[in-house]
Amino acid sequence: MRNELLRLMENYEERIFGQSMNLKLLLSAVLADGHVLIEGVPGTGKTKMVRTLAELLSGTFNRIQFTPDLLPSDMTGSMIFNMQESNFQTIKGPIFSNILLADEINRTPAKTQAALLEAMEEKQVTIQGVTYPLSEVFFVVATQNPIEFEGTYPLPEAQQDRFLLKLNIDFPSSEEETNVLKQVMADGNAQAAIEAAMDMDTFIAIRQEVAAITLNDDILDYIMQIVRRTREMEAVRFGASTRAAIAIAKAARSWAYLTNRDYVTPDDVKMVTKPALRHRLQLAPHMELEGVGLDEVIEELVGSIAVPR
Structure with a gap:
């Protein structure tokens, strides 16, 4: 199954440049x-990155x-009265999916952010007092625009802490950006269909293998030591909490699996420390x-700690 995942990664990189x-x-x-949590300027392919992953999976x-003006019910769903059948029916919202893209999450008020937080943390949604479980594979990618902050509601630290990683999306190199332009113009601006690389059952089985990676x-x-040093x-x-x-x-376990190993090394830890800490620390x-x-501070921190042998 590891080979299937590596093929998925190859397909992914062929469609998203840079x-x-x-x-x-x-x-x-x-x-x-x-x-x-993804932070990047508009037009750098954040939506395509997430949509492509969903299609490959x-x-x-x-x-x-x-x-x-987004309400929690716009995301979670609501109950309506059916006049013909004389009963209430639950209309589930867009949060009932495997992969949810929360675009510009910091533009919505705290009440709506709190409803998303319940779904992220508990994998469940409450609609009119009734709790509904979400899919076993439920993954939220939230985006933020680092340029425009007018009229935004900054994410509370508690909610940022619920994100496993924070990625910074920068502009691609000149060559990669040219390849993106060529690809889009060749497709005629049409969204080309992407063939799935694996089904959900296979992905769940792979996730169980990842959980067995040796730590x-x-x-x-x-x-x-890294986490405790952030507090000093x-x-x-x-500093960072135990959740960090x-x-x-x-994340280090997953990185080791993608690197075709059954055990975690200090290099795996170093690779994921920056995205795992950058939204949990305050300078x-x-x-x-x-x-x-x-x-820079995280790099200096990691470099100051002796690597186990």
Whole structure:
């Protein structure tokens, strides 16, 4: 089954140019049964990245454009009265899917964000007091625009912490961007159908294999040292919680599986630490004034800890 997943990854990279690392991290998060927060300017292929993954996994996909007037019921669903049958019927909303794209999540009020949080954390939705379970494979990708902040509702730290990874989408290289242009013009701006690379049953079986990847005590101790160091650094105002350590461990397992190994190495941990921590840490004010980036601080932090042998 690992070969099927590697073929899926090859198909994925053939359709999305210039984001190889982020594609692998996105797939790692899905394998770890986690959610992803993506930050990038408009037009960099965030929606296509998520839609393509859903099609390759033969999963259901829905996209919700988050706006200030979006209500929780617009996302979760509602109950209506059927006049012909004289009873109430539940109309399920777009959240009932395998992969949900929450576009510009920070543009919707806290009440709607809280409804999404319940779905992310509990894998269930409450409609008029009745609880409905979501699919076994339920994965949220939320996007944020780093440029435009007018009229936004910043995500609370508690909700950001629910995302396994945060990915930063940058512009592709000149060559990769030219390839994107050629591909779109050759397709006549049409959305070409993508053949599924595997079914959901196979994907669930692969996820069980990922959960069996070996994480020895030295690696677990290495992860905990990284997380605990975030609470001691002067450059960091608020350090990472235990959930951050769990996120690193889960993502490192997935990364090891995608790298064709049955055990986690320190390099796997290093690869996923930055996306697992960048939305969980807050820089100290003096570091922000000096223009130091959070990714730089995380790199320095990881480099200061002895690697287990």
